[in-house]
Amino acid sequence: MYRPDIDGLRALAILPVLLFHLNFPFVEGGFVGVDIFFVISGYLITRILRDDLDSGSYSIARFYERRARRILPALFVVLAASCVAGFAVMMPHDLVGLGQSALATLLFSSNILFLNQVGYFADPADIKPLLHTWSLAVEEQFYILFPLLLALLHRFGRRAAIAACLAIALVSFGAGIWLVQKDQAAAFYLAPTRVWELLIGSLLALGLFPLPGSDRLRQGLGCLGLGLIGFSILTYSESTLFPGIAALAPSIGAGLIIYSGQNGVTWVSRLLSLRPLVFIGLISYSLYLWHWPIQAFYRYEVTDHFSRLEKVGLLALCFACAIPSWRYVEQPFRTATGWGQGRRAFTAAAVAASLLFVAGGALVVGHGAAWRYPAKAEAVLAGMGGYDVTSGYREGSCxxxxxxxxxxxxxxxxxxxxxxxxxxxxxxxxxxxxxxxxxxxxxxxxxxxxxxxxxxxxxxxxxxxxxxxxxxxxxxxxxxxxxxxxxxxxxxxxxxxxxxxxxxxxxxxxxxxxxxxxxxxxxxxxxxxxxxxxxxxxxxxxxxxxxxxxxxxxxxxxxxxxxxxxxxxxxxxxxxxxxxxxxxxxxxxxxxxxxxxxxxxxxxxxxxxxxxxxxxxxxxx
Known part of the structure; x- marks a missing residue:
């Protein structure tokens, strides 16, 4: 059953992310929108898998086909556009980095790549056009195993599935609390310390909690969920030790909103079902894909000190790219016949991925197309990319x-x-x-x-x-x-x-x-x-x-x-x-x-x- 309030919740996730990345005031915790997306994704995907298993129509091939039609077309367009834009404006070293991240994105391993690039002298994260694909990598790594695990657990009944998912979620959460103290970047990027957020949605879909019978309780839980999300957006900042315990507020907040709206309308679900919010939720995937490359290339080529007018202009450009991407790329492939269905869908995805893989590989093997620059410029750039400070600075020893x-x-x-x-x-x-x-x-x-x-x-x-x-x-x-x-x-x-x-x-x-x-x-x-x-x-x-x-x-x-x-x-x-x-x-x-x-x-x-x-x-x- 379609729930417009979940699309509205998607809007509540994507808008803070956009505003945070464009340096709008009062949304310093806007990065928690990704955690809200994880909970939503876990709920919706598990609900689909649950219904397929219950009806006897479960097919792992059909599941991956749906994922491919949902995720890949818009992603491929953004990857292609980023490679073209990078070729036009990026220095060789940075273009090599773009090629590497494109390859990692195609392999759904960009979170691992970006983790390995973390360091004091690493290139600034906000000029890496594909940095945001780390969250897609986390999701897809989860969905490689989860459908198979759920199908196996289904044989032992719903309670077994709930118990196993709950145990995994607790271990993941505990690992996140431990690792965020030792290596915050690893806790942020790696799937094992993020799985619990997806599993919050999964446990809701599997029925861990009985549906609330009291209208007053549903209203209260919905308001509490909205409050937790608002609290994290308005009070968190880049100095917050995150994820770990701090990720509880937005994740539980999203879970409470989903839970409270499962068997009736609440004030919060009515608010989130407003048409503008629902529309933003519908385009949220394309909006997420486009917003980061747009601001990253602007920072790279122009400035990272956005004026108020620049912030508004970049925000408008994000929507201007996302709306046609949703309308003419996402929608046709999600409902397509022909190339968008069955074996042809996998063939089309494989061909497109291969072409992008060749393009990304060419940027890496071709040393960032240094031949684009005259000899004088090449001399300036020689050896400057990825400057090795290990010996000159004696990093790691002195x-x-x-x-x-x-x-x-x-x-x-x-x-x-x-x-x-x-x-x-x-x-x-x-x-x-x-x-x-x-x-x-x-x-x-x-x-x-x-x-x-x-x-x-x-x-x-x-x-x-x-x-x-x-x-x-x-x-x-x-x-x-x-x-x-x-x-x-x-x-x-x-x-x-x-x-x-x-x-x-x-x-x-x-x-x-x-x-x-x-x-x-x-x-x-x-x-x-x-x-x-x-x-x-x-x-x-x-x-x-x-x-x-x-x-x-x-x-x-x-x-x-x-x-x-x-x-x-x-x-x-x-x-x-x-x-x-x-x-x-x-x-x-x-x-x-x-x-x-x-x-x-x-x-x-x-x-x-x-x-x-x-x-x-x-x-x-």
Missing amino acids: FLTSKSDDLELFRKELCLGRDAARKDYLLVGDSHAAALWSGLSTTFTDIHFQQATASGCRPLMDGQGAERCLGLMRYIFEQHLPRAGSDAVVLAARWTHADVAGLLSTVERLKQFGRPVYVIGPIVEYQQKLPQLLTKSILSDDAGMVARNRSRAQKALDEELAQALRNSGATYISAFKTLCPSDQCVTLTTSGVPVQWDYGHLTREGSQFVAETWRRNHLVQ
Whole structure:
């Protein structure tokens, strides 16, 4: 039996997702819409399977045919459009990434791919056009086994099916609670820690709970469900530890709305059955497919700082793409005869998937079609994609990140060991400090540079940050330095205006150790990756593009820090003026390599350029 309120619930799921991804205010928890979709999907699919099993018409082939006709046509169109758009605007490294994600999407394994790409230096998630397909992968991985499991359990009766699904849901939920503490990204992306959300819908369809007989109870449960969803959308944010326990509110909320409307109309179901909401629910799949590539390509090519007009315009464009996608792609294939039914449906899907697989593979094997660029641009891009920070920054040993978050991984004997033949200078700070190590250590051959760095970690005695930072700073300031472990201290970080007071206090307290203190100021930053800007400026013959995309905040901060530290006893070194001695900034080394590989982190060549400049000017002695 068709329930318009479930389509309305779909609207309640997709709208927060759209608004959240477009940075609209007051929907910082809009990402929970995906969890609502999981519950809806589990309910509807299990209800279909239950009815087929009860009537004796169950067919696994027909189930997968229905899934293929429901999921694949619109997905294939979006994949094709994304590949074409990526070919038109993406840099080679990013286009290779798009090809990889297209291949993974076709194999319904993109959640695993994107999990493996998580890291401090990973490309920003919001410019990956197919990132949103992770949720489709989770669903399809679930539906590979669940129909078979349900058919097997059906032989033992409904109670056995309910008991097994409930047990799996509890194990999945428990695993999610445990894993979100250990590896939040894995808990977010992997199917085993998400299965319980789909199974909430499945258990409702299987009849775990008797239908509520009281109208007052149904009304109350519906309102409670709506309240739980609203609470999570309005109060959650990207800082919320999610999924795990936090995912209960939107998931149970969706379940309560479905449950309360099963045997009668409620206030909430009447609200969700309003025609505008039902229509948005009907197009929600196409809306979900199109919205992310649209905003991702806009962020990539234009800006990720959306104005109010841009937000409204992008939202309208999402609907403008979704409506015809639903009308002319989804609908015909869902009700089609001919190519849309039976064996022909699988043949058509296989042909389309093969063509897309070839296209995605060509982007990967063809190195992102670097031949699209003139030789000068190719030289700029060479080696810049997926920049390897492992050796240059000593990631995982002397530079801790979210992927090497355990302080036990910090190799004290390697990173803080002394050199009897040279002076020992300790470099302390975040990723911007780690970027300096290779240049300093190879340029100042008479100095042995020790290194204690962690991502997002400003070297302040009373600083804040992740435990990898706080633990490392406690060890450096309370144990290593008091034991005369270094002859001088070099503090470097991506400083902010809020750090000035803490930095002055840290310098004052470091002076008690009787060793020179150097403070390296903020470096120049750009609104996009520097190699990308340089390439675009070459292609468009626009020499001023790089300068226009330079952040203005670092120059003012550099001047503020220089003034604040003037009489502090520390030696202040302006990294900003090193690269920007005038209105023109150094962007390429003499060998033609960009000095920075992203918005601001130095390449090895850039690090050496900066260090050599400081040596010539006798800034470090």
